[in-house]
Amino acid sequence: SSELTQDPAVSVALGQTVRITCQGDSLRSYYASWYQQKPGQAPVLVIYDKNNRPSGIPDRFSGSSSGNTASLTITGAQAEDEADYYCNSRDNSGNHPWFGGGTKLTVL
């Protein structure tokens, strides 16, 4: 299966912790990667592999995985974290990359 499912919208109070989830059969075979996209900008990789952050990504971003569900956690959400977040993985064949539908994060 190629489908990756995300909640359309999530909100979090400033300074609190929020988890954004992504479900899909292929996540049993491949770790998800996570992208942050702010309006008018290209997506930016924030988490890849089991729980790795590219250089420059704050350590309040972390990733985890269990079964067919991958999660992106922001611990101590900041106003600048308000954005759309997408998960991504290959399908079970490993041939095709797919994206989740995206989650709009609002920081209250």
Added chain:
Amino acid sequence: QVQLQESGPGLVKPSETLSLTCTVSGGSISSFYWSWIRQPPGKGLEWIGYIYYTGSSNYNPSLKSRVTISVDTSKNQFSLKLTSVTTADTAVYYCAREVYHRSTVTTYYAFDFWGQGRMVTVSS
């Protein structure tokens, strides 16, 4: 630091062919997968297809009949052609590098570098 830059027409007429080129700087196009990804206004990301530096390619099944991606390693560029476009193909088109790692303990893919995006409008 690797940088990607899309170039090509921002306006294409219906039924014509959309053509974009991505120029890679700050690193070699050899190794890695090189993808085109698009995002219609107000919608999510859609993978279009990728090419490996050797020339092997793979496409989104929903677009496969209309898409060709090619690579020119001498120019450090790869290109997208999408034929028979309609207004549904109006989108921001991104090029991106996908890294791949496989070991005994983990397997992952990730798009680590992206172009800034090129808005392409299909309209007469």
